[in-house]
Amino acid sequence: MLFLPPQSAAPSVPVPLFVEHGPEALGSVLTTCGTTAKEYILEVNGGGLALADFDGDSDLDLVVVDGSTIERVTKGETGFPPRLFLNDGHGKFAQAGEKWAMTGGKWGMGAAVGDVDDDGWLDLVVTQWGPTRLFLNQKGAGFVEATATAGFVGEDWGTSAAFLDYDRDGKLDLAVVNYLDFVIGKVAPPGGGCSWKGFPVMCGPEGLQGEHDRLYHNLGAGKFADATAAAKMRVEEPGYGLGAMPLDYDGDGDIDLFVGNDSTPNFLWENQGDGTFKEVAFLRGCSHDSNGREQAAMGIGCADLDGDGREDLMVSTFSGENNSLFLSRRDKLFRESSFAAGFGGASMPFLGWGTALVDLDLDGDLDSFVFNGHVYPQADNAGTDTSYAQVDQFYENVGKGKFAMRPLSDGKPRVSRAAVSGDLDGDGDVDLVAIQMNADVRVLLNTTRERLPKEKTHWLAVELRAKGANKFALGAHVRAEWEGGVRGAEVRTSGGFQCGIQPRVHFGLGAAATVKKLLVRWPSGKEQTLADVAVDRLLVIEESTP
Amino acid sequence: MILAFALLLAPLAFQDAAPKVDIPARIAQALERDPNTLPAAPAAKWKNWDGKTPPAEALARALGAGIATYRDGDLGLALAQFHAILDLEPDLPPALYHAGLCYFRLRRYRDCATVIARFETVAPNEVGATRVLGHAYYSLGRYSDALAQYEKVLAVAPDDVEARRGLALARMRLGGTDEALVELERVLARKPDHADAQTWKAQLLYDLGRSEEALAAAKRAAELDPFEPKPWYLLGQIQIDLGHDDDATAARARFETLARASTEIRSLEALLLTEPHLIGPQRRLIEIHTEIGDAKTVRERLARLLGERPKDVGLRIFALDTWVALKDDDAARAAALELEREGADEAEAWKRLEAYWASVRDRVRQVQASERYLRLKGGVKDSR
Numbered sequence: 001m002l003f004l005p006p007q008s009a010a011p012s013v014p015v016p017l018f019v020e021h022g023p024e025a026l027g028s029v030l031t032t033c034g035t036t037a038k039e040y041i042l043e044v045n046g047g048g049l050a051l052a053d054f055d056g057d058s059d060l061d062l063v064v065v066d067g068s069t070i071e072r073v074t075k076g077e078t079g080f081p082p083r084l085f086l087n088d089g090h091g092k093f094a095q096a097g098e099k100w101a102m103t104g105g106k107w108g109m110g111a112a113v114g115d116v117d118d119d120g121w122l123d124l125v126v127t128q129w130g131p132t133r134l135f136l137n138q139k140g141a142g143f144v145e146a147t148a149t150a151g152f153v154g155e156d157w158g159t160s161a162a163f164l165d166y167d168r169d170g171k172l173d174l175a176v177v178n179y180l181d182f183v184i185g186k187v188a189p190p191g192g193g194c195s196w197k198g199f200p201v202m203c204g205p206e207g208l209q210g211e212h213d214r215l216y217h218n219l220g221a222g223k224f225a226d227a228t229a230a231a232k233m234r235v236e237e238p239g240y241g242l243g244a245m246p247l248d249y250d251g252d253g254d255i256d257l258f259v260g261n262d263s264t265p266n267f268l269w270e271n272q273g274d275g276t277f278k279e280v281a282f283l284r285g286c287s288h289d290s291n292g293r294e295q296a297a298m299g300i301g302c303a304d305l306d307g308d309g310r311e312d313l314m315v316s317t318f319s320g321e322n323n324s325l326f327l328s329r330r331d332k333l334f335r336e337s338s339f340a341a342g343f344g345g346a347s348m349p350f351l352g353w354g355t356a357l358v359d360l361d362l363d364g365d366l367d368s369f370v371f372n373g374h375v376y377p378q379a380d381n382a383g384t385d386t387s388y389a390q391v392d393q394f395y396e397n398v399g400k401g402k403f404a405m406r407p408l409s410d411g412k413p414r415v416s417r418a419a420v421s422g423d424l425d426g427d428g429d430v431d432l433v434a435i436q437m438n439a440d441v442r443v444l445l446n447t448t449r450e451r452l453p454k455e456k457t458h459w460l461a462v463e464l465r466a467k468g469a470n471k472f473a474l475g476a477h478v479r480a481e482w483e484g485g486v487r488g489a490e491v492r493t494s495g496g497f498q499c500g501i502q503p504r505v506h507f508g509l510g511a512a513a514t515v516k517k518l519l520v521r522w523p524s525g526k527e528q529t530l531a532d533v534a535v536d537r538l539l540v541i542e543e544s545t546p
Numbered sequence: 547m548i549l550a551f552a553l554l555l556a557p558l559a560f561q562d563a564a565p566k567v568d569i570p571a572r573i574a575q576a577l578e579r580d581p582n583t584l585p586a587a588p589a590a591k592w593k594n595w596d597g598k599t600p601p602a603e604a605l606a607r608a609l610g611a612g613i614a615t616y617r618d619g620d621l622g623l624a625l626a627q628f629h630a631i632l633d634l635e636p637d638l639p640p641a642l643y644h645a646g647l648c649y650f651r652l653r654r655y656r657d658c659a660t661v662i663a664r665f666e667t668v669a670p671n672e673v674g675a676t677r678v679l680g681h682a683y684y685s686l687g688r689y690s691d692a693l694a695q696y697e698k699v700l701a702v703a704p705d706d707v708e709a710r711r712g713l714a715l716a717r718m719r720l721g722g723t724d725e726a727l728v729e730l731e732r733v734l735a736r737k738p739d740h741a742d743a744q745t746w747k748a749q750l751l752y753d754l755g756r757s758e759e760a761l762a763a764a765k766r767a768a769e770l771d772p773f774e775p776k777p778w779y780l781l782g783q784i785q786i787d788l789g790h791d792d793d794a795t796a797a798r799a800r801f802e803t804l805a806r807a808s809t810e811i812r813s814l815e816a817l818l819l820t821e822p823h824l825i826g827p828q829r830r831l832i833e834i835h836t837e838i839g840d841a842k843t844v845r846e847r848l849a850r851l852l853g854e855r856p857k858d859v860g861l862r863i864f865a866l867d868t869w870v871a872l873k874d875d876d877a878a879r880a881a882a883l884e885l886e887r888e889g890a891d892e893a894e895a896w897k898r899l900e901a902y903w904a905s906v907r908d909r910v911r912q913v914q915a916s917e918r919y920l921r922l923k924g925g926v927k928d929s930r
Contacts, residue, residue: 195816195817195820196816197653197654197816198577198622198652198819198820206809206813263809282782282798283786283794285783285786288779288805290749291776291779292775292776292778292779292780292801292805293775293805294805294809322687331787333786333787335753339689339718339719339720339721340721340723344687344719345687345688345689345719346687347687348685348686348687349686349687381578382577382578382579382580382654382657383577383649383652383654383656383657384654385653385654385655385656385686
C-alpha cells in the first residue's frame, strides 16, 4: 500500500487542532430530534447540515436541518424548520432573512446540495421522515419551496441524499437513501421487549422493515421522475440506508454510488453506462467488513487516500465495531485495511457518525475526523464498554499508511451526529460544523494556519464551472501534482451522513508553494491542464473552449 | 491450577451460601455493580495462594455453587454468587477469576479486564490462567495490551493454543501479518482442526496476496466449521480475486445464508446472556440451526431446553419436528418415543405422533396414536 508520506520537516500538529467557536460564530442553534429519553428509533439519528455558498458571495453558508418530536407528530404539528445561516466571509453566521426562510416539514433529517435547475445557483434538498423536499435558489436572493412539483414520491424515511449525473445528460439526478419503515403505533413502544447488553432500549433497526432507496431522474426545470426501477437500483432485500457517496470507483468516467447501510450489507451501485446500475458491493469487497460481518455503517468519507488515482472509502460504524477503511485496488476491488492503518482498535468503543477524509493539518496527506455519540442513553449503564456521550476523534495521517488518533477539540464527550467540513473563515484550513443530539450546533475552527508556519501549510481549493449543463461539474476529477505529492479528487456535494457540501476540492500542500500541474477531467470528458498554479487561494476554473 | 481448583470444588456445588430470595433482584444488583467497588484484601494476602488449599467449607460450597451456575450458563446469577463470596472474602482468587469469566461471557470486556487484572495482581502465580485478559483487551481494541498479556501467558504456558491464537490475532491487528501467520501455523501444528485458526490463516494469506494458498486454507476452514459464515465470505472474495466467478457465486450464496442466520443467532444469544431460560429465543435458535443444517448445535440446544422443561409437551413436539426437519431418523424416533412417555395424557401429543408414525409407515403405532388421540379428545369411548 502506497500512502503519501508526510512532508519532510512537517510541523508537529497542535493538539487539539480545533477550537470551539460555536457561540461566537453561530450563537445558540439548538436542534431537536425527539426527547432525551430516545424511546423510538425515529429519535436517534439527529438532523443534517449543508455547507455551501447559497448567496453567491464565495463563502460557505450553513443550513441546519431540524427534526421534531413524537408529541408534535402525534398532535399533527409540523416539525422544526430547516434554517439558513449566512456567512459574513469571516466565519460568522447570521440567520438569513425572510426570503430564505423555510417552513417546517414532517421531521427533517438530511441535506443535499446541487444546482437542480441548472441556473448556476445551488439548490437544497431536505430529506425527512416523510416526503423529500426541494428548495430552489432564487439566484442568491432566497429559497422557494418546489416540493409540490418536484416529482418526489413516497413517504419514506430519507436519511442521506446525493446529487449525481448518472446518465450524463448534464442534469443532476438525485439518489435518496432510505432507512426503515417507521410507523408510530406500529413500532414497539419502550419496554416492548427490545434489549441491548441486557438493558431495555428502543426497538430497531433489527426487526423493522428496511426501505428501498430511490433514484430520481432530473427532467429539468426542477422536476424529477422516480427512476429507481428503470435504473435497476433495487435489490431484493433493502438495507437500512444511512450514508450516500457518489464516486467513480472504477474510473470509467461515469458515477457510481456507495450506500452505507446500518446492520445490513453496504451497497455499491456500479453505473453500467446505459442508465442502469448493478449492485456489486460483495464482488468489490465493500459490502461487509473483513470478517464477513455486516456493519452498522453511518457516515462515509471518500477520497484518494493513497494517491493511486482511485477513491477510497472510510465508514464510521457502531460501538464494538471498527471504523472501516476500504482501500481501492487496481483491479476494482476494495480491501478493508482498517487495522493496519490504525482505524480499527481506536474506534472500537465509539459509535461514529459524521466523518470525512480531508487534509486537516495541511501537510499534504489526508486525515480523518469522526464525530461520535451513542444511540442508546442506556450506554451509560454499567458494563456496556461504551458511553452515551463520546469524544470526537482526529485521525492524523502519520505516513506509511498509518493514522494516529488525537483529540479533535477539547476532548469533552458529547452526543454527536452529522458533521460537515469546509473552510468557514477563508483562511485555507478546513473547519467543521457538527450536530449534537438535542444541543447546540458546534462550530469548530481549525487552527492549523493560525498556529503553524504558513510556509509549511500551503493549500489550494478548486471549484469548477463547466460549459453548458452541470455547471458545478459534479463528477469531474481534479488531479494535483506538487513537489512531494500527488492526489486526485472528485467533485461532489455529498458529505457522507445527512450532509451536503460545496462542490469544491481542497488540497493541503505542506511546504509546496506551487502546484506544478493541475489536471481537470470534466464531466464532458474533456481534459484541461494548468501548470505552476499559485496556491493559498480558491481557484475557480472555467471549462475551456476547445 | 485455577481450573484444577474449580474441578475440586465442583462436587461441593449446589449449596449457594447466599439466601435464595429475590434472585432477579440479586442478578440486577450484580449486573449494575461496578467491579471496582468490590472490597480489597490486605496487600499480599493471596500472594502465595497456590490453588491447592480450598477455603473454608462454607466458602467452598458457595464457590462450587457459583461455578455450577456459571457452567449452566446462568451468568447473571453466577456473577451475583461470586460477588457475594468476594464481599465475604475479598479478592479470593478463584472467585475473582470466575467473576472475570462471567464478565467475559456477558461481553462486558472492560469489567472482565478490571477483575482479571486484579486476579493477576493478587495471585501472581496464576498468570498462566489469564489468557482471558488478553481476549478482553483484544475485544476492547487494545491490541498492544492484548499482545503483552498473551506473551505473559505463553511465557509460562507455551502450549496454550488459545493464547497463541490470540497472540496471532493481536499481531495481525497491529500490522504484523507475517508474524501472525507464523503463530497461526504453530497453533495449527498443535491442533490441526482448529477452525478459527484455519480461517484466520486464510485471511492472512489473502491479505498477503497469496490467493491460491488462501483458497486452500479457506476451503479447509469451511470443512472444519461449515456453519460459520466467515470462511465462506473469504472463499467468495478469494474466488473473485482469482477470477473463478461460478465458485465465487456459490460461496457467496452459502455465505449469505449463513450470515443471515448468524446475525439472528448473535442477537438471540445476546438476549439469552442475561435471561438464559427464556423459551422463545431458545426455540428460535434451534429453528435457525435447523434451517442451516447444524445438527450438532441443535442436539446441544435441544438437550438444554428439554432439560429445563422436561414435561413440556409442546417442546417435545417441537423436538420431534426438529429432527424430522433435519431428516435424522434415529433422533426423530427417539424424540417420538419420549413424546409418547412425557405426553401420554395430552391429545396434541398423540395427534402429532399419529402423523409421525404414519410418515415412517409404522402402521401399528399410527393406529394406537390415533385411538389415543380420539379418546383424549373424547371422540371415542374407551372400550376397556
